[in-house]
Amino acid sequence: xxxxxxxxxxxxxxxxxxxxxxxxxxxxxxxxxxxxxxxxxxxxxxxxxxxxxxxxxxxxxxxxxxxxxxxxxxxxxxxxxxxxxxxxxxxxxxxxxxxxxxxxxxxxxxxxxxxxxxxxxxxxxxxxxxxxxxxxxx
Numbered sequence: 061x062x063x064x065x066x067x068x069x070x071x072x073x074x075x076x077x078x079x080x081x082x083x084x085x086x087x088x089x090x091x092x093x094x095x096x097x098x099x100x101x102x103x104x105x106x107x108x109x110x111x112x113x114x115x116x117x118x119x120x121x122x123x124x125x126x127x128x129x130x131x132x133x134x135x136x137x138x139x140x141x142x143x144x145x146x147x148x149x150x151x152x153x154x155x156x157x158x159x160x161x162x163x164x165x166x167x168x169x170x171x172x173x174x175x176x177x178x179x180x181x182x183x184x185x186x187x188x189x190x191x192x193x194x195x196x197x198x
Contacts, residue, residue, distance in 0.1 A: 128170075167185065
């Protein structure tokens with residue numbers, strides 16, 4: 061009547077190949093994602109000549125221009141100025157025509173001074189041919 065079926069299961073034989081058909085699609089999507097998600101930022105930079113860090117036997121002249129930076133703004137030789145006026149006054153000094161020892165501009169900065177203000181003052185000095193001397197409190 062009833063025939064017994066064999067209880068054994070038949071095994072499927074698989075090949076040793078790894079399916080790689082979708083790898084190129086995934087790689088392409090990742091490339092597109094990183095191109096879209098990445099932001100490209102142009103870094104602002106300035107080149108500047110700094111005076112030597114060695115102490116000199118000569119004393120600093122009383123006529124050396126001093127720029128003081130604070131949270132309130134810029135002071136050039138104890139007068140409040142903005143960035144444009146600072147550029148004009150530095151250009152009037154004609155620093156490029158002077159010898160190197162007389163091109164030094166003192167730059168003082170208080171704690172809490174915005175970096176943008178510091179960067180603008182540093183760039184103004186450098187673009188007008190000045191040498192930046194940074195003043196540190198001891």
